[in-house]
Amino acid sequence: MKDLIPVTIDGHTRLCGLIGNPVEHTSSPAIHNTLASIYGHNLVYVPFKVENGYIENAVDGAYALNVLGLNVTVPYKSDVISKVVAIDDLAKKIGAVNTLVRVDGGYKGYNTDILGLERALKVAGAQIEDEVVVILGAGGAARSAAFLCAHLNAKAIYVLNRSLDKAKNLADEVNSDAGREIVTPLNISDWNVIPYDSFVAIQATSVGLSPNDSEVVLEDEGFYKRVQFGFDLIYRPATTTFMKLVEKYGGKSANGLAMLLYQGIIAYELWNEITVSEDIAKQVYKVLEETVKP
């Protein structure tokens, strides 16, 4: 466990932050300010609430104020793309930027949500390559998961959503990008047409989020019997009903806190040009766990 070095704000202090609306719920300051204290970096991270219509001014203003880097949250992850001077390929492909890294003349856009999910799955020991993946949901988080699993060469991906049209649109986009029919869209209730009896399931709907802890998007015992690994992107509560069902029928499970942690760590690595070790990641995880407790 590394000692924490308190940041003394002085003339050399670098500023990073989060832009979005709302931002009051964010746990990101805990990640970045803990990392700054561990490394002894003279850096502070603060949330900035950006009102509708001001995102362009916010990015220009941040650059003018010598801000080192920003995270971007809802509703600006797509809008901010028009303001970047360069964009990472993966972020461009999925059409969402959640991290801005200061470069000459402006900011380069990245999507560390997707990279954070990749690292979280790896740390949890969930293999994606050559595996069948079932994604529950077709919103922003499911979109990152679907592009990631295609990128990691999953054997087949099923996107199950309440609104089938959204699942179809997502499947079309990923399939066209992958150049093959890797994603099949389905209604959630049609899960039993999936012709495999073992898969990785990624729960990417907002069902089960605290305070509605007892809810789950799919209750069928037969589904959970096929889940070898269940990853719930929700982390409040720490053990969701989805995770309980996965474990009840013999699968392994993990919540989404590691995804949150690693999207932050990867942004911090990009801003400071460092690599954060797994030991330090574990130390920050403990702080984050305390921060998100209800």
Ligand code: NAP
């Ligand atoms: P989103 O874009 O609003 O998508 C919500 C998804 O949930 C949609 O697929 C929606 O289906 C589905 N849904 C909502 N209510 C439902 C219901 N009653 N029955 C069935 N399906 C329902 O949200 P998002 O940004 O993708 O986030 C989804 C979840 O992931 C949230 O809980 C969020 O906290 C979590 N998340 C975690 C991380 C992390 O770092 N761990 C990062 C991002 C998101 P329809 O399309 O039919 O409406």
